[in-house]
Amino acid sequence: MIPGVKFGGIASGIKASGLDLGLVVFDQPTYVTALYTKNKVKAAHILYDKKVTNPVRAILANSGCANACTGPEGTRDLKVLSETLSGALHIEDGKVLFASTGVIGRRLPTETMAKAIPGLVKALKENQEESFARSIMTTDTYPKIVRETVPGKRPYTIVGIAKGSGMINPLLATMLVFIFTDYPVSPETIRKTLLEGARESFERISVDGECSTNDSVFLFTRQGPEDLGGLQAFRDKLFSVMKELSMMLVRDGEGATRVIHITVNGAKKEETAEKIARRIAISPLTKTAFFGCDPNWGRIIAAVGDSNVAVRPSSVEIILQGEVLARNGVEVLFDEEKVKKLMNKKEVDLIVNLGDGRASYDMYTTDLTFDYVKINASYRS
Secondary structure, X not given: OOOOEEEEEEOOOOOOOOOOEEEXXXXXXXXXEEEEOOOXXXXXXXXXXXXXXXXXXXXXXXXXXXXXXXXXXXXXXXXXXXXXXXXXXXXXXXXXXXXXXXXXXXXXXXXXXXXXXXXHHHOOEOOOHHHHHHHXXXXXXXXXXXXXXXXXXXXXXXXXXXXXXXXXXXXXXXXXXXXXXEEEOOHHHHHHHHHHHHHOOHHHEEOOOOOOOOOEEEEEEEOOOOOHHHHHHHHHHHHHHHHHHHHHHHHOOOOXXXXXXXXXXXXXXXXXXXXXXXXXXXXXXXXXXXHOOOOOHHHHHHHHHOOOOOOOHHHOEEEEOOEEEEEOOEEOOOXXXXXXXXXXXXXXXXXXXXXXXXXXXXXXXXXXXXXXXXXXXXXXX
């Protein structure tokens, strides 16, 4: 719980059932630092939020409707909701942010949401993080909340909340992340830290290789004299929260039965290792092999060679769950049944050594299952 920050979540009718409208209100003006999707098609909330200036007083989030590809009407709807919510909260208009997730191409049911706002405001409490977390869930199977305490003469609190289990392949940050803290630091001071944290967490996961139109990461920090003396401790805890949230996202991947930790070593450049790791992570053939516990290393080396970077196949070594499957680009004798059993775990380690240098890159992905196809074949129904 963070004093002065109230959360709420209700069922407003956007979805057929379940919580679908969440609100966070700050009792004092608050800084926001945000990162958004690199997808050239961006949801209305991103276009709108980019024009909101610090400080802010609230963020209204919804599930069930992405409010993406809705034209000028999509952002105008948010203006109407901002006026309605500002009046209900008795705050200055233009200080409300938005976040949406759900089906692309549909406008928000603005009248329905506006009618629900008074009840949502009444539901606000400082300890209602879970109701807010549940209100932004789509295909998520559980609410994702992480809490940390920043040590020091005056302890501070960080609360991270996220949603996402499919359409996960963030290249800046469908995924929404909200991080709240009473630590006083300005966007100018913390933005570089947030970018660095995103690169080491949200940018290192992929469920299906799809980059959402709605990916957003919000960090809310207190106004006031900056506590630069405790900045390193705050950075460390912030990174911890972001890392744990990212792992929650990938572990809850749509239909996933296991998480694969991919490490590419021995590259001349980190960029090379990253491209190879990402190509393996999004390959349907490698992902289905992991689902079937099939040590088909040929699919892995094929993805390596299709990464649009220079590699020497004769130097490649592939290690799965500690067992060497290939060395110098050719198969070595291994016990297939043993490796299959080793692959039948919740988390699997894959190492690809390129034998070309000292750079490396690691990331996490999931297997590709029947349930993933079922979920996304009928997502709108």
